[in-house]
Amino acid sequence: MITLLEARHIDKRFGGLKALSDVSLTIGKGEIYGLIGPNGAGKTTLFNVLSGAYAPDGGEFVFNGAALPSAKPHLVVAQGIARTFQNIRLFRELTALENVMAGHHIRTKASVFGILVQNKRTREEERLTTERAYELLKYVGIERFATVTAKSLSYGDQRRLEIARALATEPRLLALDEPAAGMNATETAQLKLLIEQIRRDGITVLLIEHDVKLVMGLCDRVAVLDFGCKIAEGIPSVVQTDEAVINAYLGGGCRYEH
Numbered sequence: 001m002i003t004l005l006e007a008r009h010i011d012k013r014f015g016g017l018k019a020l021s022d023v024s025l026t027i028g029k030g031e032i033y034g035l036i037g038p039n040g041a042g043k044t045t046l047f048n049v050l051s052g053a054y055a056p057d058g059g060e061f062v063f064n065g066a067a068l069p070s071a072k073p074h075l076v077v078a079q080g081i082a083r084t085f086q087n088i089r090l091f092r093e094l095t096a097l098e099n100v101m102a103g104h105h106i107r108t109k110a111s112v113f114g115i116l117v118q119n120k121r122t123r124e125e126e127r128l129t130t131e132r133a134y135e136l137l138k139y140v141g142i143e144r145f146a147t148v149t150a151k152s153l154s155y156g157d158q159r160r161l162e163i164a165r166a167l168a169t170e171p172r173l174l175a176l177d178e179p180a181a182g183m184n185a186t187e188t189a190q191l192k193l194l195i196e197q198i199r200r201d202g203i204t205v206l207l208i209e210h211d212v213k214l215v216m217g218l219c220d221r222v223a224v225l226d227f228g229c230k231i232a233e234g235i236p237s238v239v240q241t242d243e244a245v246i247n248a249y250l251g252g253g254c255r256y257e258h
């Protein structure tokens, strides 16, 4: 396995609450890696530290061999990590196409001056950005809604749009926070195919998901968090039978030193 992302001894506190305690994990290039655990286990907090929304109180992330900047979301995206959110965060009043174009702008070189005077280079970049955004809408299966405002899309399509926007930043790692939440069985099955396609196209996937069937059927490996501690890691079929994991899901409480 060639390592793409390493979490090294990540700690995160909120006041007296230890949301993450010494969490370490290693994700290989090309893996679909699941992060699971009961409500409040610390999964989204780990995403927030990874994506630069929060600074950790201890530890660091190493991406492609280099330490990731702490608490600088735009630099993390520029390094090649994109994420989606548990509570969808789209530009609700913009069209689907415009939402994806906004994601792509981090990879374009247009200067503010160029945008203001609309010089030839800027116009060409804009054309390519539009073309690429349309391709991505097609890739996630919602190109027919290109000119529809994000707020008018169904929940499942908004989730797909978030994925398209994240892909527009040209990530090497895509972190998905509960992408199947609110989806029906058909939409979830389509989502599974989409994530498999994303991996085939060379993007590593980190996935938080409560849909156990989806996680077990999709992930190469999973890590389980419980009260901020990593209590298990491995292939899904083995993790599923781990006693600590079963206890955590049955509400056994935290048996770990904080």
Ligand SMILES: Nc1ncnc2c1ncn2[C@@H]1O[C@H](COP(=O)(O)OP(=O)(O)OP(=O)(O)O)[C@@H](O)[C@H]1O
Residues within 6 Å of the ligand: 014, 017, 019, 037, 038, 039, 040, 041, 042, 043, 044, 045, 046, 086
């Ligand atoms: N900004 C914050 N301020 C204070 N406490 C927070 C903050 N963010 C998360 N927490 C707390 O940290 C703990 C971990 O929360 P987190 O959202 O990471 O869990 P989770 O595993 O993603 O849960 P869920 O599956 O319900 O989304 C919880 O006790 C939560 O209340």
